[in-house]
Amino acid sequence: MNLLSIFxxxxxxxxxxxxxxxxxxxxxxxxxxxxxxxxxxxxxxxLNAVNLLFTAFSTYMGDADGQIFVFxxxxxxxxxxxxxxAILVLVYRNTRKTDVSFLDQLKG
Amino acid sequence: MLALISLNAKSGPNFITMFQNLPIPFLILSFLTIxxxxxxxxxxxxxxxxxxxxxxxxxxxxxxxxxxxxFLAVVNLIVYAGAxxxxxxxxxxxxxxxxxxxPVKSNWWGIAAAITAGSxxxxxxxxxxxxxxxxxxxxxxxxxxxxxxxxxxxTRFVVPFELTGILFLAAMVGAVLLGKREKNNAVxxxxxxxxxx
Numbered sequence: 001m002n003l004l005s006i007f008x009x010x011x012x013x014x015x016x017x018x019x020x021x022x023x024x025x026x027x028x029x030x031x032x033x034x035x036x037x038x039x040x041x042x043x044x045x046x047l048n049a050v051n052l053l054f055t056a057f058s059t060y061m062g063d064a065d066g067q068i069f070v071f072x073x074x075x076x077x078x079x080x081x082x083x084x085x086a087i088l089v090l091v092y093r094n095t096r097k098t099d100v101s102f103l104d105q106l107k108g
Numbered sequence: 109m110l111a112l113i114s115l116n117a118k119s120g121p122n123f124i125t126m127f128q129n130l131p132i133p134f135l136i137l138s139f140l141t142i143x144x145x146x147x148x149x150x151x152x153x154x155x156x157x158x159x160x161x162x163x164x165x166x167x168x169x170x171x172x173x174x175x176x177x178x179f180l181a182v183v184n185l186i187v188y189a190g191a192x193x194x195x196x197x198x199x200x201x202x203x204x205x206x207x208x209x210x211p212v213k214s215n216w217w218g219i220a221a222a223i224t225a226g227s228x229x230x231x232x233x234x235x236x237x238x239x240x241x242x243x244x245x246x247x248x249x250x251x252x253x254x255x256x257x258x259x260x261x262x263t264r265f266v267v268p269f270e271l272t273g274i275l276f277l278a279a280m281v282g283a284v285l286l287g288k289r290e291k292n293n294a295v296x297x298x299x300x301x302x303x304x305x
Contacts, residue, residue, distance in 0.1 A: 009130060009131045009134075010130060010131065014134070014138075016236055017233065018138050018141070020232045020233060021229065022141065022142065022145055023232075024225040024226070024228050025142070025146060025148075025149055027224065027225045027228055028149060028221050028222060028224075028225035029148065029149035031217075031220070031224055031225065032149065032217065032218055032221040032222075033149065035154060037154055037199065037205065038148075038149075038154060040196070041158065041161050041196060042148070042149065044161065044192065045145055045148060045161065045164065048165065048168055051168070051180075051184075052171055055172055055175050055180055058177070058251070059175045059176055059177060059251065059252070060245055060247070061246055062246035062247055062248035062251060063251075064251050064252075064256055064260045065260065065264075065265075067177055067179070067180055067251070067257055068257065068261055068265050070177075070180055071180070071183070071257075071261070072268060072272065074184070074187050074188070075272050075276070076275070077188075078191065078192055078276075078279075079275055079276060079278075080279075081195060081196070082195065082279050082280070083283050083286070085195060085196070085199045086282070086283040086286035086287050088199065089199060089202070090287070098203065098205060
């Protein structure tokens with residue numbers, strides 16, 4: 001049964017607002033911070049906001065597809081974190097810093 | 109755009125009454141989620157950021173429990189809080205970045221980022237207020253349990269599931285290849301700290 005009978009009290013709009021706020025905070029972090037690790041963390045935050053909204057819609061509509069999508073997003077986020085952190089370690093090994101503003105020196 | 113803003117302002121009194129009928133656990137959880145995610149963004153110390161992000165993931169898992177998505181709640185804890193954040197913390201400790209090393213950005217940059225994120229928030233909220241409630245409530249029992257999700261995952265989504273394995277293999281090979289040390293690595297900055305990491 002529903003833990004709190006949440007359907008009677010919380011509308012889907014509240015979850016939409018919450019997810020939008022979370023996504024905006026993550027967007028602000030990506031734009032504002034320079035440390036590449038914090039940037040990756042803010043991307044995870046944005047992905048989690050989307051996950052929360054997917055789950056909310058899935059539960060409210062009674063359709064399990066949304067939760068499967070959350071599952072796939074988690075998989076992609078894990079792969080992204082692994083490769084991103086590997087690149088970050090490589091950048092740190094070459095430049096001794098993780099500042100993304102330093103990376104405008106990259107040449108193709 | 110102005111019409112959207114005025115529409116948003118028009119629903120001002122609605123906005124306060126919107127919070128009155130909400131259950132207390134939902135309010136507390138949402139408050140904690142937003143607060144800790146703000147701390148992730150604003151904290152100077154990266155280790156504090158990581159710990160705050162772990163706390164954010166815990167609260168989001170609690171939201172999943174409230175939403176009757178029990179499997180996702182457990183997987184979120186295991187994958188995000190357990191694996192990904194430990195990876196972040198490990199890299200942070202490995203690179204010895206736990207102190208404040210970030211140069212201060214100018215105020216203009218912060219203002220521009222705040223305006224961008226705020227207008228994103230405003231536009232999505234206003235767009236939702238225009239479209240309104242389009243979702244019919246159709247709760248189904250046990251939709252978030254392993255049995256129901258497994259049935260969907262291994263019938264309709266079996267091809268994406270297999271492709272996920274290929275993606276993971278590629279990511280694993282890529283991470284190992286990137287992490288492997290090359291012999292005579294050209295260092296952009298002459299090493300004055302001594303030692304090669």
